[in-house]
Amino acid sequence: MENEHLPSVVIVIPHCNGKEILLRCLESLQNDGYDGKRVLLVDNASTDDSVIESRKAYPWLEVLSLPQNLGFSGGVNAGIRHAEADIIVLLNNDTVVSPGWLQPLVDALESNDHVAAVQPKLRSWFDKELFDYAGGAGGEIDRWGYPFCWGRIFTTxxxxxxxxxxxxxxxxxxxxxxxxxxxxxxxxxxxxxDFFAHMEEIDLCWRLHMMGYDVRYQPGPEVYHCSGGTLSEEKLRKKFLNHRNSWIILIKNYRWGNVLKTVPLRLLLDLITIPYALVFWGDIKRVLAIVGSWFSVLFGLPRWLRSRKIVQQLRTVPDEIVLRRIYARSVAWQYFFRKIKFAKELPW
Known part of the structure; x- marks a missing residue:
């Protein structure tokens, strides 16, 4: 294949502070074996010297500096708009890539015009034999907005x-x-x-399914992820954003008939989680996150409904087709009450 026919590739890394994790990520990219890529660091108003030191160590690094922290979604969007490329690769600043990781992803996109996104195998940086919390071997979601991965359900x-x-x-x-x-x-x-962080890629993938695209998992050389390197799983804000954003996903993307079918049971599942979190986990932050998400969704409802109107205009595929890609049972019920801990053991 002649070079002029190769797709242009830009790796977009959203970043806000953290010199050591960023330098480790960039070192792995320098040695990943994929020539011709560009690497764009989107700096969400860092206050440390991580950007300065990274530029010194890796002169090929491009930097887009934002005047304020726009969050993961805002930073990524700024990078995508800035990067004129055929393929955008999203990469967290707390990842380490293996040599050869990128080519299979590019090949998967190039081989089928109906594929909009491809994920590699994600494993934990801290426990390298385990799948990573944030993606594992590809993500799924159940009818009530609870996401899980091949390789990770909830905390297992x-x-x-x-x-x-x-x-x-x-x-x-x-x-x-x-x-x-x-x-x-x-x-x-x-x-x-409006998501700021967490689950925004799930929302985007739902829209892509509504538009007739496919999303794929492509195994190959692993990417290692320091989950929580930027925002710890234990932090209240992270739990709140996860709960709130999962509600927004349902409101935005389902047809109204399915919204009305889904919301009552989702609310019941949340209500069951509250005493469970208190009695078995002693997790008051989880309770605060759940209750806080309800109020946030209610007070922000006019905004979510405006967003929903825009999203539904993109639809070319009915819910009946999209639902074939969604897990029809409650993954929370399977995990907590039937004690099914691995995705491969779930009844489909």
Whole structure:
């Protein structure tokens, strides 16, 4: 293939502070074996010297400096708009890539115009034999907005024993490491910046499914992720954003009939979670996050409904088709009451 026919690739890394994790990520990119890529660091108003030191160490690094912290979604969107490329690769600043990781993702996008996003295998940096919390071997979601991964359900992560070594369609690709067809995500409206952080890639993938695109998992050389390197899982804000944003996803993307069918049981599941979190986990932050998400969704409802109107205008595929890609049972019920901990054991 002649060089002029190769797709242009830009890796977009949103960043806000953290010199050591960023330098480690950039070192792995320098040695990843993929020539011709550009690397764009989107600096969300860092206050440390991480950007200065990274530029010194890696002169090939491009930097887009933002005047304020726009969050993951705002930073990524700024990077996508800035990067004129066929393929956008989203990569967290707390990841480490393996040599050869990128080529299979680019090939998967190039081989099928209906594929909008591709995720590699994500494993934990801290426990390298385990799948990573933020993406595992590709993401799924149930009817009530609870996401999970092949390799991780809630807090249970599987060891990677080669059980997810086949390429497959998935519902969502992790924003921690994934390659995206830029034309598709521009048409879909980019990430929803009202999310600020967490689950915005799931929302984007739902829109892509509504537009007739496929999302894929492509096994190959792993990407290692320091989950929580930027925002710890234990922090109240992270739990709040996860709960709130999962509600917004349902309101925005389902047809009204399915919204009305889904909301009552989702509310019941949240109500069950509250005493469970207090009695068995002693997790008051979880309770505060759940209750806070309800009020945030209610007070922000006019905004979410305006966003919903825009999203529904993108639809070319009915809910009946999209629902075939969504787990029809409650993953929370399967996990907490039937004690099914691994995705491969779930009844589909």
């Amino acid at each position: 992560r599987e060891p990677d024993n080669g059980q997810y070594s086949q390429a497959r369609s998935i519902f969502w690709a992790s924003g921690s490491a994934s390659a995206w067809r830029r034309s598709a995500i521009m048409d879909a409206g980019l990430l929803d910046e």
